[in-house]
Amino acid sequence: MRSIAQINEKIQAQTATVLTVTELKARVRQVGIHQTAQEVDVITTGTFEPMESSGAILNLGQTDPPIKIRQCWLDQVPAYAGFGAVDLYIGASQMPDYPGAAEGGDHELSRERGGGHVIADLIAGRNVKLRAIGQGTDCYPRVTLETTISKATINQFYLFNPRNLYQNFIVGTNAGDRPLYTYLGMLQPHLGNAVYANPGALSPLLNDPELNVIGVGTRILLGGAPGYITWEGTQHFPLQKRLPNQTPIGPAATVALIGDAKQMDPKWVRGCYFKGYGASIMLGVAVPLAVLNERVVEQAAVEDTDLVAPIVDFSIPRRVRPTFGLVSYAQLKSGKLVIDGKVVRVAPLASLYRSQAMAQTLQQQIQAGTFLLSEAVAPLPNDRLFLPQDIRGGQAD
Template sequence: MRTIAEINDKISRQAAVVCTAEEIKARVAEVGVAQTAKTVDVVTTGTFEPMESSGAILNLGHTDPPIKIRQCWLDGVLAYSGFGAVDLYLGATQVVDYPGMSEAADGEENRERGGGHVIEDLIAGKPVQLRALGQVTDCYPRAAFETTITRDTINQFYLFNPRNLYQNFIVGVNGGDRPLFTYLGPLQPRLGNAVYSNPGAISPLLNDPDLQLIGIGSRIFLGGGTGYIAWEGTQHFPLQKRLPNRAPIGPAATLALIGDAKQMDSRWVRGCYFKNYGPSLMIGVGVPLPVLHEEVIARCAVQDKDLVAPIVDFSIPRRVRPTFGLISYAQLKSGRITIDGKPVRVASLASIFLSRQVAVELKQWIEAGKFLLSESVAPIPQDRAFMPQNLWGSQVSLD
């Protein structure tokens, strides 16, 4: 029906018809797939959820005399410095760990602060304290320095996130007898609550289940700025079992994303903390899907009742945990589910409201002619198996 070049021409003339994923589902229910496909050019999807496999690349610029940084802390958070002399990678889940920090300074507020919070502050234009120790060489004679940086006083500052946009995930519960503190947040004992983290039918990759419309190089909304799909994500598992509608029944595809953090907005990149687990980063990501043919609309018409996730019991401390079966996102979003005959309250880690707002903002960019779609340069692999790490010859204790 269309090409990306034809759609971009309409975007440039501000003549493209753009709908959010929610609007598409409503339109299909009203006029059907074929009629919708004739009139819509782009579908925007969005999510705002914790994405802990994220971080930022920074280049500080050289000091005089120069330094070859081998240890560096940003507001007390350790950054990786094992490559270029003044290149750093700040991981979202890295915690405050400042040498010589006194017990008085190591308060609750500091313990809850991590790389994600520093990234948010830099994006917001706030000053960040930097302390660096160097390896003294003939090229780099300086041994240490301290300064204050902002996003405007360093060269490069961009997010490079090895694993974002999980295509589906799990529902966490706790069938044990004590509270558990997990990457889904606190799970109360004896099935006291359930937590899920995917926004369901408006989530980007659930509207393009076989990743036919995106690939390496695809332009996206990332943290309030323009980003790109850089590669498959870590733990990419497209061979996950799927329903007849091609939706995976659990964690499946993932994407590595990249984008200029100097263009981003701290509204869409926020540090967060999970009690007794650690810091992380909430990120808004939106993916535009070009309507190239009717099948695009058919896939985007998927509803929460047609998508499922496994209910996983975190009380069993193993890599493969037992499940209580599959549950639909429609049931999850009702706020209460039933497990083994017991009513269980449910909460979402993803903000459904802000996920919708990501899709709306991306729609507005496209309608205004400010955001063009891009052809991918290579497909996302569809044949990756999920390989666990088996500790052959090692004695592993679960105590």
């Protein structure tokens, strides 16, 4: 029906018709897929959820005399320094490094502050304390460095996230006798609650389940700033079992993302902490779907009633945990479900309100002509297996 170039011409002329994915689904219910595809140029999707497989790359610039950093801490959170003299990578889930940290000892910095908080502070323009130890060579004689940095005092500062935007995920429950502290938050014993992480029908990759539109090079909003899909994400598993509508029944495709953190909006980047588990980061991500043909609209019209996720029992500490079957996202979003005859309260880990707002933010930028779409330079692979890690040459617990 149309090409990316044709859509971009309309965006530049501010004549493109752009609907959020929620508006798109409503329009399909009113007039059907064919007419909607004739009317709409771009669909915007969004999510705001914890994405712990995220991190930031920083270049500090050289000191005088120069230093070759080999150990570094940002607000006492370790950063990796093994790929350049003053290049650093700080992971969102990295926790503070100080005596007694592993045992939960007291310290002037909160035990609930990790890499995600440091990244969010830098994006918000706050100062962060830096302490570094250098190797000491003829060309890099300095061996220690203590200073304060901000995004205004460093060179490159960008997020590079190995795994974001899970195409579906799980529902966490706990049939055991004690509370469990997990990456989904606290799961109360005896099926006291259930938590789901994916925003369902709002989710970017669930609205392009076969990855026909989204690919390597797709331009996105990451933290409110322009970014790109750079590669398949870690644990990318497109061979997950699927329903007839091609949506997966559990964790499936993922993507790696990159974006300029200096341009990001603190509203869309928040450090967070899960009690008994650790630090993470809440990120807002919006992905446009170019309406190149009717198939794009057909797949993006999927409703929460047509999407399912597995209910997993975290009380069994194994790689493959038992499940209580599949549940629709419509049921999850109702706030309760029934497991083994018991009514269980349900809550989302993602913010459904902010996921909608993220899609609206991208919609507004496209309508204003300030955000153009990009052609994918390569498709995301559709044949990746998910390989477990077994103990070789050692002894398993």
